[in-house]
Amino acid sequence: MNCRDCLERLDTYLDRELTDAEVVMVRQHLADCPPCEELYLLQVHVKRLVKVCCDRGEAPASLRSRLRQILF
Amino acid sequence: MVLVAEHAAETDARGRFAEEAIGYLDTLYRGALRLTRDPAQAEDLVQDTYVRALRYQGSYQVGTNMKAWLFAIMRNLFWDRFKGGRPEDISLDGDGEFALYDTLKDPSAVPETDVLDAIAAEEVVRAVEKLPELHREVVLLVDVEGFSYKDAAEVLGVPIGTVMSRLHRARRQLQRSLHEYARESGIVRAQGDGS
Numbered sequence: 001m002n003c004r005d006c007l008e009r010l011d012t013y014l015d016r017e018l019t020d021a022e023v024v025m026v027r028q029h030l031a032d033c034p035p036c037e038e039l040y041l042l043q044v045h046v047k048r049l050v051k052v053c054c055d056r057g058e059a060p061a062s063l064r065s066r067l068r069q070i071l072f
Numbered sequence: 073m074v075l076v077a078e079h080a081a082e083t084d085a086r087g088r089f090a091e092e093a094i095g096y097l098d099t100l101y102r103g104a105l106r107l108t109r110d111p112a113q114a115e116d117l118v119q120d121t122y123v124r125a126l127r128y129q130g131s132y133q134v135g136t137n138m139k140a141w142l143f144a145i146m147r148n149l150f151w152d153r154f155k156g157g158r159p160e161d162i163s164l165d166g167d168g169e170f171a172l173y174d175t176l177k178d179p180s181a182v183p184e185t186d187v188l189d190a191i192a193a194e195e196v197v198r199a200v201e202k203l204p205e206l207h208r209e210v211v212l213l214v215d216v217e218g219f220s221y222k223d224a225a226e227v228l229g230v231p232i233g234t235v236m237s238r239l240h241r242a243r244r245q246l247q248r249s250l251h252e253y254a255r256e257s258g259i260v261r262a263q264g265d266g267s
Binding site for chain 2: 017043071
């Protein structure tokens with residue numbers, strides 16, 4: 001696998017959407033190629049950051065009680 | 073007696089449905105907040121989503137992915153109510169060219185990981201909210217909610233390839249925004265500043 005093949009699969013590798021065979025090839029390439037690995041680690045980082053930063057906060061209590069009245 | 077039993081069973085089913093649905097309230101509200109970028113509109117959107125979910129609960133198949141089902145309702149309402157129509161005609165995907173290789177060509181537009189750690193959470197949220205809606209909703213589904221490409225594609229009503237290309241573009245733009253922010257706020261100095 002060359003850099004281009006690897007980079008084209010970075011998103012899908014990151015999202016665990018590759019086949020097992022492709023995962024093995026990407027993993028091997030990343031182990032052998034520091035620049036690609038660096039890009040990969042960056043993407044892991046951004047994905048985690050987005051998850052952590054956007055996945056906080058609760059719905060207002062007033063909304064919850066309104067919905068309880070509607071739903072039950 | 074049979075009628076009474078049937079009625080009781082129906083009430084039970086509705087109760088179970090409502091209980092499961094309200095379990096997704098926080099996550100739907102957060103999603104609504106990211107989509108509308110406005111707390112009052114987010115509340116309206118979530119409430120309308122539940123009203124519609126209740127009305128169409130017959131079309132929900134017990135045991136399938138309720139979170140995806142609710143997100144699909146919310147997302148369609150968002151486009152209908154707030155954007156004046158479904159986005160099918162709005163194309164941000166260009167000719168569908170899957171330009172992944174550009175990542176390598178422009179390494180200077182990519183922030184370092186230790187720089188990312190210095191960026192405040194609100195800035196990350198702001199960068200997500202700056203994405204065009206079609207890109208933002210894919211990031212929400214895949215990166216925040218952890219949907220598979222297949223589930224995200226079903227929620228959005230687009231092919232998996234479209235999910236992939238939007239996600240890729242969204243992530244590139246996010247990286248760029250975060251990098252820009254880091255540079256402007258002095259966390260990282262622009263390359264070639266010479267100072």
